[in-house]
Amino acid sequence: xxRGMNHVFFVGALARDPELRYTPNGTPVCDLTIAGEDxxxxxxxxxxxxxxxxxxxxxxxxxxTAAEQFKAGSAVAVEGSMEQRSWDDAASGxxxxxxxxxxxxxxxxxxxxxxxxxxxxxxxxxxxxxNEAVLVGNLGRxPELRYTPxxxxxVGFSIAVSESWKGRDGNWQEKTHWLDINAWRELAELVANLxxxxxVLVHGRIKNETWTDRDGQKRNSTKVExxxxxxxxxxxxxxxAV
Amino acid sequence: xxRGMNHVFFVGALARDPELRYTPNGTPVCDLTIAGEDxxxxxxxxxxxxxxxxxxxxxxxxxxTAAEQFKAGSAVAVEGSMEQRSWDDAASGxxxxxxxxxxxxxxxxxxxxxxxxxxxxxxxxxxxxxNEAVLVGNLGRxPELRYTPxxxxxVGFSIAVSESWKGRDGNWQEKTHWLDINAWRELAELVANLxxxxxVLVHGRIKNETWTDRDGQKRNSTKVExxxxxxxxxxxxxxxAV
Numbered sequence: 001x002x003r004g005m006n007h008v009f010f011v012g013a014l015a016r017d018p019e020l021r022y023t024p025n026g027t028p029v030c031d032l033t034i035a036g037e038d039x040x041x042x043x044x045x046x047x048x049x050x051x052x053x054x055x056x057x058x059x060x061x062x063x064x065t066a067a068e069q070f071k072a073g074s075a076v077a078v079e080g081s082m083e084q085r086s087w088d089d090a091a092s093g094x095x096x097x098x099x100x101x102x103x104x105x106x107x108x109x110x111x112x113x114x115x116x117x118x119x120x121x122x123x124x125x126x127x128x129x130x131n132e133a134v135l136v137g138n139l140g141r142x143p144e145l146r147y148t149p150x151x152x153x154x155v156g157f158s159i160a161v162s163e164s165w166k167g168r169d170g171n172w173q174e175k176t177h178w179l180d181i182n183a184w185r186e187l188a189e190l191v192a193n194l195x196x197x198x199x200v201l202v203h204g205r206i207k208n209e210t211w212t213d214r215d216g217q218k219r220n221s222t223k224v225e226x227x228x229x230x231x232x233x234x235x236x237x238x239x240x241a242v
Numbered sequence: 243x244x245r246g247m248n249h250v251f252f253v254g255a256l257a258r259d260p261e262l263r264y265t266p267n268g269t270p271v272c273d274l275t276i277a278g279e280d281x282x283x284x285x286x287x288x289x290x291x292x293x294x295x296x297x298x299x300x301x302x303x304x305x306x307t308a309a310e311q312f313k314a315g316s317a318v319a320v321e322g323s324m325e326q327r328s329w330d331d332a333a334s335g336x337x338x339x340x341x342x343x344x345x346x347x348x349x350x351x352x353x354x355x356x357x358x359x360x361x362x363x364x365x366x367x368x369x370x371x372x373n374e375a376v377l378v379g380n381l382g383r384x385p386e387l388r389y390t391p392x393x394x395x396x397v398g399f400s401i402a403v404s405e406s407w408k409g410r411d412g413n414w415q416e417k418t419h420w421l422d423i424n425a426w427r428e429l430a431e432l433v434a435n436l437x438x439x440x441x442v443l444v445h446g447r448i449k450n451e452t453w454t455d456r457d458g459q460k461r462n463s464t465k466v467e468x469x470x471x472x473x474x475x476x477x478x479x480x481x482x483a484v
Contacts, residue, residue, distance in 0.1 A: 233352050
């Protein structure tokens with residue numbers, strides 16, 4: 001399995017004031033909702049403005065600094081990674097998971113007031129925002145190509161992105177994040193040729209989808225809309241310890 | 243001074259075979275020349291194909307694997323950082339420095355033969371390549387706006403990008419890389435409003451320039467052509483140890 005790569009870059013505005021909380025063991029966590037509008041060139045040659053709202057979590061001392069420094073409408077640059085968290089839903093007994101962004105750093109950005117858009121919920125979004133993900137992971141299963149009624153090829157697939165780090169006890173820890181990707185047209189056709197287990201490099205923008213499930217509950221998902229997919233080749237078997 | 247950020251992403255082809263060498267203390271180093279063509283939309287609305295050739299160095303065990311796995315014409319994806327190396331030129335007695343890319347990882351990419359271009363020197367370049375740098379650093383001096391004969395604003399400036407890491411002895415090491423950036427038109431005008439010491443986030447593509455100096459020697463430089471510049475704000479003074 002390919003070593004995972006997981007980078008996220010945002011430039012956006014705080015949709016609302018930051019929320020500072022503390023974990024049971026006293027670690028500060030700052031929850032931010034970062035919002036922006038991407039200018040995306042459609043296949044019809046038209047530029048559309050696509051709003052996005054993403055939850056970003058910052059931990060440790062920088063969390064307290066961010067809670068002090070930023071407020072609703074502050075423009076910020078975020079470097080982070082996509083993180084999948086899973087839990088058992090007490091009400092339904094079902095396994096649930098969500099994707100959020102773990103911030104490595106959040107910097108204030110100097111933007112004129114006129115770059116801010118006030119949304120219908122009283123929040124803020126930043127125009128000319130940036131929303132970029134760069135990932136390497138392995139396909140969970142063979143992707144299936146579908147076609148929209150207008151004939152566009154589309155493929156939805158999941159990649160397993162591994163993360164490893166040295167824990168406080170000096171031992172290596174590993175975690176796998178399952179991330180959902182969408183690809184359209186030529187990219188979709190390229191992806192449809194790949195197999196379960198194949199490694200891919202994905203560039204794209206992170207988007208939200210909200211829908212109502214069969215039980216009438218509001219659900220939402222976070223996916224990557226791919227702008228580039230590269231199939232990675234398998235290297236030779238390693239001839240020794242790394 | 244803002245903490246530095248320094249990411250480089252390439253998708254390109256090996257212009258020629260990789261070169262494997264060993265440092266005096268036995269560490270393997272693989273030198274790669276990665277080459278590609280970017281499709282860049284000019285201010286005149288025309289798309290131009292801009293070729294690039296960049297030196298990439300990979301160290302340790304992955305260097306030996308790369309030297310085995312890749313050859314001239316292999317398509318690869320590189321994740322790395324821009325690195326400035328300085329030395330005293332024995333011939334002229336002058337201080338010289340160059341920018342190269344330090345690779346964190348190099349993965350093989352599956353591309354059809356038809357994506358390769360053979361250049362006039364017998365090397366290879368990859369079409370539909372990727373060439374992206376994401377940097378945070380501090381301005382070395384106040385930038386000076388200039389205008390081309392056709393009236394386009396342009397600004398050249400340098401940023402100090404700090405890098406820190408924990409050495410083998412457990413102590414933190416620090417190094418500063420001075421990187422040259424070019425910005426054009428609206429971006430140039432934004433940058434011209436900034437001052438010495440200000441922090442910026444820069445997105446751009448890495449380009450080479452070759453010229454002949456007064457002594458008739460061929461020289462070349464590596465710069466970032468900015469596609470986005472964001473001025474970072476100064477945070478509040480930290481209220482305690484991080």
